[in-house]
Structures are given as C-alpha cells and as structure tokens.
Amino acid sequence: GESVGLHLPTLSVQEGDNSIINCAYSNSASDYFIWYKQESGKGPQFIIDIRSNMDKRQGQRVTVLLNKTVKHLSLQIAATQPGDSAVYFCAESQGGSEKLVFGKGTKLTVNP
Amino acid sequence: EPEVTQTPSHQVTQMGQEVILRCVPISNHLYFYWYRQILGQKVEFLVSFYNNEISEKSEIFDDQFSVERPDGSNFTLKIRSTKLEDSAMYFCASSEQGSNWSPLHFGNGTRLTVT
Numbered sequence: 377g378e379s380v381g382l383h384l385p386t387l388s389v390q391e392g393d394n395s396i397i398n399c400a401y402s403n404s405a406s407d408y409f410i411w412y413k414q415e416s417g418k419g420p421q422f423i424i425d426i427r428s429n430m431d432k433r434q435g436q437r438v439t440v441l442l443n444k445t446v447k448h449l450s451l452q453i454a455a456t457q458p459g460d461s462a463v464y465f466c467a468e469s470q471g472g473s474e475k476l477v478f479g480k481g482t483k484l485t486v487n488p
Numbered sequence: 489e490p491e492v493t494q495t496p497s498h499q500v501t502q503m504g505q506e507v508i509l510r511c512v513p514i515s516n517h518l519y520f521y522w523y524r525q526i527l528g529q530k531v532e533f534l535v536s537f538y539n540n541e542i543s544e545k546s547e548i549f550d551d552q553f554s555v556e557r558p559d560g561s562n563f564t565l566k567i568r569s570t571k572l573e574d575s576a577m578y579f580c581a582s583s584e585q586g587s588n589w590s591p592l593h594f595g596n597g598t599r600l601t602v603t
Contacts, residue, residue, distance in 0.1 A: 419595050419597050422591040425591050473587075473588070474519070474538075474543050474544040474587050475533040476523075476587045477533070
C-alpha cells in the first residue's frame, strides 16, 4: 500500500547546529515530494519541493535530498534557529492523482 | 504574500448538526482541496476540486460531506450530520497547477469540535 513515514518522531538540536529530518516512502510511483512545516495552531507551511528527476534541491538554509534507490527523502536545515521549532512533514504525490500523502511528522525542538 | 484564509477558526457543534466550513483560496489558483488532521495524527486528504467539480475524493469523504464553490472566491466544506469522530482540524488548500506540479498552500484551519 501507500505510506510515507518518518524515522524519528522527535528531534532535539542546539541552536546553530544543522538538523536533518528523514522520511521514507513506499510508493515507487511517487514523483513529486514536498516538505511542510507546521507550527502550533497553524496549517502546514510549504518549505521546499523536489521532483523525482532531481536528487538535490537547495533553498534558503534548507536542502532536500532524494534517494530514489532506497526511497528516502531528507530535509537539512542549516544553522537551526529557535523559530525552526515545529513539526515537519514530508508529503508525496503521484502523477494522475490529486492526493498528497503526508507522513506522520517529526517534531523539531531547537534549544537555545 | 497571498494566503489561504479559513473561517471560523473554531466551530463547536452538536452531534447530528450541519456545519459549513469556509475558505478563500489564493486568487489565481485553480485547484482546491480539503484535508483534515485529527489531533496528533497525520494530515489526511479528503477531496480535491477543479473546474467546478470534484476531481478526487478519499474514502473518508462519504455522503455526509459535500463541497461547493458558490462564487469566484469562496470554497466550502459541508458536513451534513456531524458525528463525534468528525472532530478534527480541517485545512483548506489551493494550488496553482495541481498537487503533482505545484505545492499546496494551506490555510490555518478550522478546529471542529463535535459534542
């Protein structure tokens, strides 16, 4: 069946450190992947996306890596700040479907 | 930056009552969605809407649910007869080119509490 899951439910880092949040997906037909950040009481906020024809994409302080061989997605946050504290979700999409499948989420806590 | 807005932020209703959750998607977006999130769980797809009709729906979206775009700006989710298990955060989202081509932008949700 389809599933998008996260290896670690919680991650605690020190301010200034780099953070890596991982995600495994099982649907090999998925071809578009998105990372979302959700702060308490808010909706998912788009961070960065990547298509399956790429293996790396960089944004401002964030990098997404895609390994299709092992069906693994990661989000790297450089110089993590207290404002990065939130729950991070990966989501996958498959051509021909409008449904975005979300993972469980990883709660990132940044300690000052 | 344009955003998706949802009203109300919190809705309390009694079991069996009808509720309408409202959303104003981003103005140049053509694809509209409803998702829900039960407390502490994943965000789940309910329905997608394009060109004035439902394009896809999940098994959750049964006959008690309906969506409508009554005018050029609003997008609504109606639950005809609410059940206790409908208590959740309901998120509206919109996308410029569809979920396989452009990211969904979400509103801040309506917390529905069914008592």
